[in-house]
Amino acid sequence: MARGDKGGPTITRRGLVLMGVQLALVGTLGWRMRHLQVEEAERYRLLAEENRINIRLLPPARGLIYDRAGNPIAVNRQNYRIVIVREGARDPEEVLRRLSRLIEISPDRRERVLRDIHARPAFVPVTVAEHLDWESFARVAANAPALPGILTEVGLSRHYPADDIFAHIVGYVGPVSDYDLSRIEDPDPLLQIPDFQIGKNGVEKRAEAELRGAAGNSRIEVNASGRVIRELDRVEGRSGQDLQLTIDxxxxxxxxxxxxxxxxxxxxxxxxxxxxxxxxxxxxxxxxxFVFGISTGEWNALNQNEYRPxxxxxxxxxxxxxxxxxxxxxxxxxxxxxxxxxxxxxxxxxxxxxxxxxxxxxxxxxxxxxxxxxxxxxxxxxxxxxxxxxxxxxxxxxxxxxxxxxxxxxxxxxxxxxxxxxxxxxxxxxxxxxxxxxxxxxxxxxxxxxxxxxxxxxxxxxxxxxxxxxxxxxRSVDGLPSAMDPxxxxxxxxxxxxxxxxxxxxxxxxxxxxxxxxxxxxxxxxxxxxxxxxxxxxxxxxxxxxxxFRNEDLPWNRxxxxxxxxxxxxxxxxxxxxxxxxxxxxxxxxxxxxxxxxxxxxxxxxxxxxxxxxxxxxxxxxxxxxxxxxxxxxxxxxx
Missing domain, CATH: 3.40.710.10 (DD-peptidase/beta-lactamase superfamily)
Structure with missing residues (x-):
């Protein structure tokens, strides 16, 4: 800027250019703000909604298996389990110590739980114990106020009331393994749920598609860290089909x-x-x-038995x-x-x-x-x-x-x-x-x-x-009889x-x-x-x-x-x-x-x-x- 003949300030050409650039920049920013706030407002509102609403899968109830007279031989029963959430526990080690006074938790199990909760986000629940009897479950629930971060949950697990009678026919279920996933070209999203169980042997395995059912979903609101705030909507899944066998x-x-x-x-x-x-x-x-997790000793006893059970x-x-x-x-x-x-x-x-x-x-x-x-x-x-x-x-x-x-x-x-x-x-x-x-x-x-x-x-x-x-x-699938051709x-x-x-x-x-x-x-x-x-x-x-040689004079396997x-x-x-x-x-x-x-x-x-x-x-x-x-x-x- 320079002074004129009368001593007043005058605007030079350079100043005019600089002012023009500044006006253009301010105008561009204003236009951009208007574009984002007015024209793109709906789009960004939806994106924000996506970020705070999660959809979680709800595992369906597995189909039941019956004998020819309608007696249940593979059922679902309530699985009482205890989980811990680190962010609510404050001192997880102390909480687990208190919990062990109410239910039996081995030192090895406590160490494993502590490793798991520190390896996961603070809001993710970790299973401490499952398949509890009602008395133990109720005892923990009654003392929940003194156990911060401890939650009691009720799920479903497979049970075979006839024990060994149908073992080779019905088979058993077990958690999805990495090997199971590697053999499936397009795995059902259900299989990604932790501890989700699928058929491992027998009819449970061969009729997995019919017995599994279809997942439901739950829309939940979460905060910025991903913690659940509330459930917005729930659609229940479709239970698996019930099978009736021809076995008496x-x-x-x-x-x-x-x-x-x-x-x-x-x-x-x-x-x-x-x-x-x-x-x-x-x-x-x-x-x-196998459903509850077979011990090494029991597995070895079965696997090494020369009668091959x-x-x-x-x-x-x-x-x-x-x-x-x-x-x-x-x-x-x-x-x-x-x-x-x-x-x-x-x-x-x-x-x-x-x-x-x-x-x-x-x-x-x-x-x-x-x-x-x-x-x-x-x-x-x-x-x-x-x-x-x-x-x-x-x-x-x-x-x-x-x-x-x-x-x-x-x-x-x-x-x-x-x-x-x-x-x-x-x-x-x-x-x-x-x-x-x-x-x-x-x-x-x-x-x-x-x-x-x-x-x-x-x-x-x-x-x-x-x-x-x-x-x-x-004999039938969901009550629909199978064709019996002589x-x-x-x-x-x-x-x-x-x-x-x-x-x-x-x-x-x-x-x-x-x-x-x-x-x-x-x-x-x-x-x-x-x-x-x-x-x-x-x-x-x-x-x-x-x-x-007579048979009775020979070793059994000869x-x-x-x-x-x-x-x-x-x-x-x-x-x-x-x-x-x-x-x-x-x-x-x-x-x-x-x-x-x-x-x-x-x-x-x-x-x-x-x-x-x-x-x-x-x-x-x-x-x-x-x-x-x-x-x-x-x-x-x-x-």
Missing amino acids: SGLQDYTLRRMEGESAATVVMDIRTGEIVSMASAPSFDPNS LYNKAVSGLYPPGSTFKMVVALAALEDGVIGPGDTVFCGGSIEIGNRRAYCWRRGGHGWMDMRDSLKNSCDVYYYDVAQRVGIDKISAMANRLGIGVRHDLPLPAVRAGNMPDRDWKMRVHGESWLIGDTVNSGIGQGFMLASPLELCVMTARIASGNAVTPKLI GEPIGLNPNALDAVRGGMFAVSNDRRGTAYRARIAAPGMAMAGKTGTSQVRRITEAERRTGV RDHALFVAFAPFDAPRYAIATIVEHGGGGSTAAAPIAQDVLIRALYGPEPPIEAWPSALHQTIRERRRLGQDSASVQRSRA
């Missing part, structure tokens, strides 16, 4: 107790509908241990079917026309196959055998001969037709398909040609052949009915089926039958069955010369498996059964008596008449009932 609780309980002390499995199926009414694997385990032998166990497979060979031969029911084969105790001999289980042989007698006496030589005539490919095709070597679609994990080999299979898997000795071994259910108890039960149901019965485990006719010659059924009838009802002592004696309830014994070791020629399959009543088949006792020895002595008792229980209900058993067993049954070992007594004691 009473029969399932009895079946498992009847196999107590054995490593065994039994499957019982309704032939008319395909419904599985019992599927037990022994020994079992308590699934509640965690393993579902009914659907995952694969075993050589032994002589229970002879019906398949017989049907393949009859359908192919290479032998008739009345044609005979001579059994002298062994047969020469190439440069070796194949032996019958009866050292002296059975003499001349027709089909009925071959099944009744379980003659091996008969089936060595017949298997060579019909060939492995037709035997394999018949086995598949009857349900062996087929993975049956049940809502269970680890349902395995057995192995029904043929020529192509051996070349593909072993790179070797099929030998005549392989066919001979297959004729008596040995060699490369494997089947599960479920497959053997399906096989028996299809022989009994002549229909392609399909196993079913779900299956289309399997297309086998009725005369062939009658011949095989007649041989099975003789097994259980002819005095010389291998399962005569395990028959059902009541008129009109007779069962038709077949015993089986599958070797787990090779008997050497030297052992045959000096005498084959003894033969014992098998038995049957259906009843013979004239109007209703139930099919398959039982295996691992390393049980003979099918007639170890497996058949179990199947006999279970079938009688299935046919008559909780109080079968003693006349259903042969008279020679009446005293044994009376003694079992006196000791409370029959099914009705077991159920009463559990109630």
Whole structure:
């Protein structure tokens, strides 16, 4: 700025420019303030609203699981838990010390809680204890004013009221792990909730989508630090669907107790509908241990038990079917026309196959055998001969037709398909040609052949009915019944089926039958069955010369498996059964008596008449009932 001729101040060009710049800057700022406060006001108001309102997921109630009569076998019960919030506790260590006077909290647990609350924001609750009984929970709630930062909460947790009875079928739930999340391509946001539980085994796992339900949500107002101020809105989630299984609780309980002390499995199926009414694997385990967190000691005890209690032998166990497979060979031969029911084969105790001999289980042989007698006496030589005539490919095709070597679609994990080999299979898997000795071994259910108890039960149901019965485990979903299709006719010659059924009838009802002592004696309830014994070791020629070791003289894990399959009543088949006792020895002595008792229980209900058993067993049954070992007594004691 300069002075004029009269001494007054004058504005220079530079000053004018500077003033113009200042006016422009002020104008720009004013315009920007107007734009933000007037034109963008609504947008920024919404952004501010977003920042102070959070949406939280509300886990739904898990669907319940019932047995066929509507009794609950997987339920949700209240989970009383205690949490601590650091910002309200002021001195968390002192608060935990006071709390430990009211409920048991181990020093290790206290240290872990302290680590967790210091690792998280001050307003985030940390679980101190859960699954408390009501008395402990109420004691803490009553003393809450003296426990700053301590909150009592009520949630839901899974419970299995039948303990071990349904463990292998229903399975159990557990917290979502990083491994679970890694296997899911687009995980449900529910799975991100801390300690959210999903199915880990059994129906709980396979029907997870139906049982889980859909999350609700809660709109909550939080302050600048993220602490909850109030709940603005709540939309409850959709509970999971309820499932009803086909299993009969009473029969399932009895079946498992009847196999107590054995490593065994039994499957019982309704032939008319395909419904599985019992599927037990022994020994079992308590699934509640996994829900609450199984201890290291309990886990090691289960995992190291040679009877494999965690393993579902009914659907995952694969075993050589032994002589229970002879019906398949017989049907393949009859359908192919290479032998008739009345044609005979001579059994002298062994047969020469190439440069070796194949032996019958009866050292002296059975003499001349027709089909009925071959099944009744379980003659091996008969089936060595017949298997060579019909060939492995037709035997394999018949086995598949009857349900062996087929993975049956049940809502269970680890349902395995057995192995029904043929020529192509051996070349593909072993790179070797099929030998005549392989066919001979297959004729008596040995060699490369494997089947599960479920497959053997399906096989028996299809022989009994002549229909392609399909196993079913779900009876209804949310009250909507599942379709119960008895299956289309399997297309086998009725005369062939009658011949095989007649041989099975003789097994259980002819005095010389291998399962005569395990028959059902009541008129009109007779069962038709077949015993089986599958070797787990090779008997050497030297052992045959000096005498084959008896099973009871061998270590447990080197003894033969014992098998038995049957259906009843013979004239109007209703139930099919398959039982295996691992390393049980003979099918007639170890497996058949179990199947006999279970079938009688299935046919008559909780109080079968003693006349259903042969008279020679009446005293044994009376003694079992006196000791409370029959099914009705077991159920009463559990109630």
